[in-house]
Amino acid sequence: MTDETTPPAARESASAGDLLTLLRSGRASTRSDLRTVTGLSRTAVVARVNALAEAGLLRLGAELASTGGRPPGSLVFNTEAGVVLAAAVGRSRSQVAVFDLGGTELAASAVDHVVGAGPDEVMPVVADQLAQLLTADRPPVLGIGCSLPGVVDSARGVSVDTPVMGGWDGVPLAPYLAGVxxxxxxxxxxxxxxxRSEYLGHAREIRDLLVLKASTGIGLGVLADGRIVTxxxxxxxxxxxxKVPEAAGRPCRCGDVGCLETLAAGWALVARLQEEGRDVGHVRDLVAHALSGDPEAKQLLRESGRQVGELLAVAINLLNPQAVVLGGDMAAAYDVYAAGVRESVYARSSAHATRELQFLPSTYGDRAGLVGCAALALDAVLSPRAVDARLARARN
Structure with missing residues (x-):
C-alpha cells in the first residue's frame, strides 16, 4: 500500500502529480531526469508534462529561452499559477498573508483583537483583511491555511479545546472565509x-526537532524523522x-489549576507586572522592556525559560531530538530566554540526549506562524493526489 510519502520511483506508475513533486523538490529539472527517476517511458513523461503545462503548473524550456541561462529542455514549476492564503489566529493578534505557490510572501497584514474574543468577533475581521490583500490581478486562490491555539480537529476544521479563547470549540471556520x-x-x-515553518528552515538539515512556541501561551511542535507528530x-x-508542583493552587485560564502556564506563560508574566503597576499590556511589551535592558523583564523571561526547560528536559530524554527551536514572542529576546531554557535542560536531561543538542532561534521569527500556515496549504494543494485530481477535473 502506498501513500503521499511513497517515493515516486517506488510506485508502479508515477502520476503527473508525482512528477510535479520531483520538479518542485529539485530532484528533477528535465524530462530526461524524470524518466531516470521514475522509470516511465518517454511517451508517458511527455504526456504528463504536457498535462501539467496545460494546467499552468509548469513552464517549458521553450518559454524559458528568453530568460537566459536555462537549457531548452528545462522544466520549471510555475509559482505564479495560483496563491494560497495564510491566517495565523492568536489569542490577541491575528496575522494574515498571501503567498505564491513557491512559498514567497506577496502581501501581509496583522490586526489586534481583545484577548478571549470569540469567532464571531475575530473571523470576520480576518476575512476582511484577507479580502483586502487579494488584488484584482491575483491568480486563483487554491487553498487557505489557518492556525489556532490549543487542540484542533483538522478533518472537521474546528477547534476542539481552545479554553483561553471562548466560544471557538466545535465552530466550523470555513464558512467565515467562504466569501473570500x-x-x-x-x-x-x-x-x-x-x-511546519521549519520545513523551509532548520528541518532542511535536521529531521528531529522540538519547536517551542513561547508566547501568550506555551506549546510544543514535534518533528520526528521529518514528520510532524500531532x-x-x-x-x-x-x-x-x-501540572507542576510550583504552580499548585494557581488558577489557569484553561479553568484548571496548577498548570505550567500560570508560572511561565506570557499572560502570567504580564499579569505579574501589571500588579506591580507597570505599563505592560502584552508579552511583546515585556520583551521590548527586556531588549532595552530592563533587569526585571529580563529576569522574568529567563525564569520563564528555566521553568519551561524543566518540562522540555523530559521531552528531550524521551524523543532525543537533534535540536530545539525556540519561537514565539518571548523568544524574540533569544539570548535571555534561551539561557533559562538551557540551564534547566542541561541540568535535567541525560548527558547522552544533550551531548550534541543544538538550540536554535526560529527561522522566520514573528512570521513563522504565517509561513507555517502557508506551508500547510501548499503541502495539501500541491500533493500528488490533489494535483492529479485537479488535472482530472480539467479533462472532464
Missing part, C-alpha cells in the same frame, strides 16, 4: 504550524497545561 475565496480550508494547531487526538505538545 472558493478554496478549501486547512486547519492546524499554532505550535504545529510553527514546526498525537491521537491532535493534542501532542500541549505542555503549557501540564
Amino acid at each position: 475565496a472558493e478554496a478549501p480550508l486547512f486547519l492546524a494547531n499554532d505550535a504545529d504550524t510553527l514546526a 498525537g491521537a487526538r491532535g493534542g501532542a505538545g500541549d505542555i503549557g497545561h501540564t
Whole structure:
C-alpha cells in the first residue's frame, strides 16, 4: 500500500502529480531526469508534462529561452499559477498573508483583537483583511491555511479545546472565509504550524526537532524523522497545561489549576507586572522592556525559560531530538530566554540526549506562524493526489 510519502520511483506508475513533486523538490529539472527517476517511458513523461503545462503548473524550456541561462529542455514549476492564503489566529493578534505557490510572501497584514474574543468577533475581521490583500490581478486562490491555539480537529476544521479563547470549540471556520475565496480550508494547531515553518528552515538539515512556541501561551511542535507528530487526538505538545508542583493552587485560564502556564506563560508574566503597576499590556511589551535592558523583564523571561526547560528536559530524554527551536514572542529576546531554557535542560536531561543538542532561534521569527500556515496549504494543494485530481477535473 502506498501513500503521499511513497517515493515516486517506488510506485508502479508515477502520476503527473508525482512528477510535479520531483520538479518542485529539485530532484528533477528535465524530462530526461524524470524518466531516470521514475522509470516511465518517454511517451508517458511527455504526456504528463504536457498535462501539467496545460494546467499552468509548469513552464517549458521553450518559454524559458528568453530568460537566459536555462537549457531548452528545462522544466520549471510555475509559482505564479495560483496563491494560497495564510491566517495565523492568536489569542490577541491575528496575522494574515498571501503567498505564491513557491512559498514567497506577496502581501501581509496583522490586526489586534481583545484577548478571549470569540469567532464571531475575530473571523470576520480576518476575512476582511484577507479580502483586502487579494488584488484584482491575483491568480486563483487554491487553498487557505489557518492556525489556532490549543487542540484542533483538522478533518472537521474546528477547534476542539481552545479554553483561553471562548466560544471557538466545535465552530466550523470555513464558512467565515467562504466569501473570500472558493478554496478549501486547512486547519492546524499554532505550535504545529510553527514546526511546519521549519520545513523551509532548520528541518532542511535536521529531521528531529522540538519547536517551542513561547508566547501568550506555551506549546510544543514535534518533528520526528521529518514528520510532524500531532498525537491521537491532535493534542501532542500541549505542555503549557501540564501540572507542576510550583504552580499548585494557581488558577489557569484553561479553568484548571496548577498548570505550567500560570508560572511561565506570557499572560502570567504580564499579569505579574501589571500588579506591580507597570505599563505592560502584552508579552511583546515585556520583551521590548527586556531588549532595552530592563533587569526585571529580563529576569522574568529567563525564569520563564528555566521553568519551561524543566518540562522540555523530559521531552528531550524521551524523543532525543537533534535540536530545539525556540519561537514565539518571548523568544524574540533569544539570548535571555534561551539561557533559562538551557540551564534547566542541561541540568535535567541525560548527558547522552544533550551531548550534541543544538538550540536554535526560529527561522522566520514573528512570521513563522504565517509561513507555517502557508506551508500547510501548499503541502495539501500541491500533493500528488490533489494535483492529479485537479488535472482530472480539467479533462472532464
